[in-house]
Amino acid sequence: MQELLDPVVLGQLLIGGLLAGALYALLACGLNLVFGVMRIINIAHADLMLVGAFAAWVLFATLGLNPVVALALVVPAAFLFGYGLQAVLIERVVGRPLLASLLATYGVSILLVNLGLLIFGSDYKSVPVWQGSFVVGEFVIPKPRAAAGAVAVALALGVYFFLERTRLGKAMRAVSEHPHVATICGIDTRRIRMIAFGLAAAMAAAAGAMLSMIYSFSPLTSADFIQKCFAIIIIGGMGNFLGALYGGLLLGVVEAYVGGVLTTQWAEAVAYLLLVLVLLVRPTGLRGAADVR
Secondary structure, three states: OHHHOOOHHHHHHHHHHHHHHHHHHHHHHHHHHHHHOOOOOOOOOHHHOOOHHHHOOOOOOOOOOHHHHHHHHHHHHHHHHHHHHHHHHHHHHHHOOHHHHHHHHHHHHHHHHHHHHHHHHOOOOOOOOOEEEHHHHOEEEHHHHHHHHHHHHHHHHHHHHHHHHHHHHHHHHHHOOHHHHHHHHOOOHHHHEEEEEEHHHHHHHHHHHHHOOOOOOOOOHHHHHHHHHHHHHHHHHHHHHHHHHHHHHHHHHHHHHHHHHOOOHHHHHHHHHHHHHHHOOOOOOOOOOOOOO
């Protein structure tokens, strides 16, 4: 226990937690964006993450592309896939009871998992790049985790500033807050919803590409991440983009400290303990009700 109170150990755990939390945050921000704009729950969001992970693995195995470089191909492809999925399927359940979106996206999840098993099998895969660590003073930071965390933070903040500063981002916020008023003002709400879902799919795929460098994954890995995603968006506030960012970082740090003090099993359970605690203290989440800002 005395070793765990050492400032270097505490700092090392904090760094590891923030880097893991950055990936959680990027993934959860996409899920919250979809809920904020459309009020639907996308069960298949973590499966879209694995689409990005497997795409990065294929590009590395065939072309030798580093996953960070592969983002230039993975992100646009995922955006187009999400845009098309929204146009063909998800648009049909917008405005209907939440159960309709749950069933529709659950069907997409089952389809993606089984396609993954059919194409790649159930063996775990990873992308072994950037072996070694950075040494900063007394802290050791694995290169893949540092790169993945930095990219995740940059992308999440980039999307946030897109929502805040651009005309299209403001249109998404308008559709989120008052869809009927946005329609009256001339905003093409259907197009905005397709762009929002495509953007969320691109964020999930980017998180998957970064995940491929630091975790082993299979088509069945998505279950663990979607559970954490739901915990994060409830902790941060359903539909609140910044809430998901803060919730992801918070979960990563708490997991790191709990895993360091206790065991990895307790670290896996901490998301749900944190969820219950937040619901008891602040039922609307850390940043309140639905809002993509």
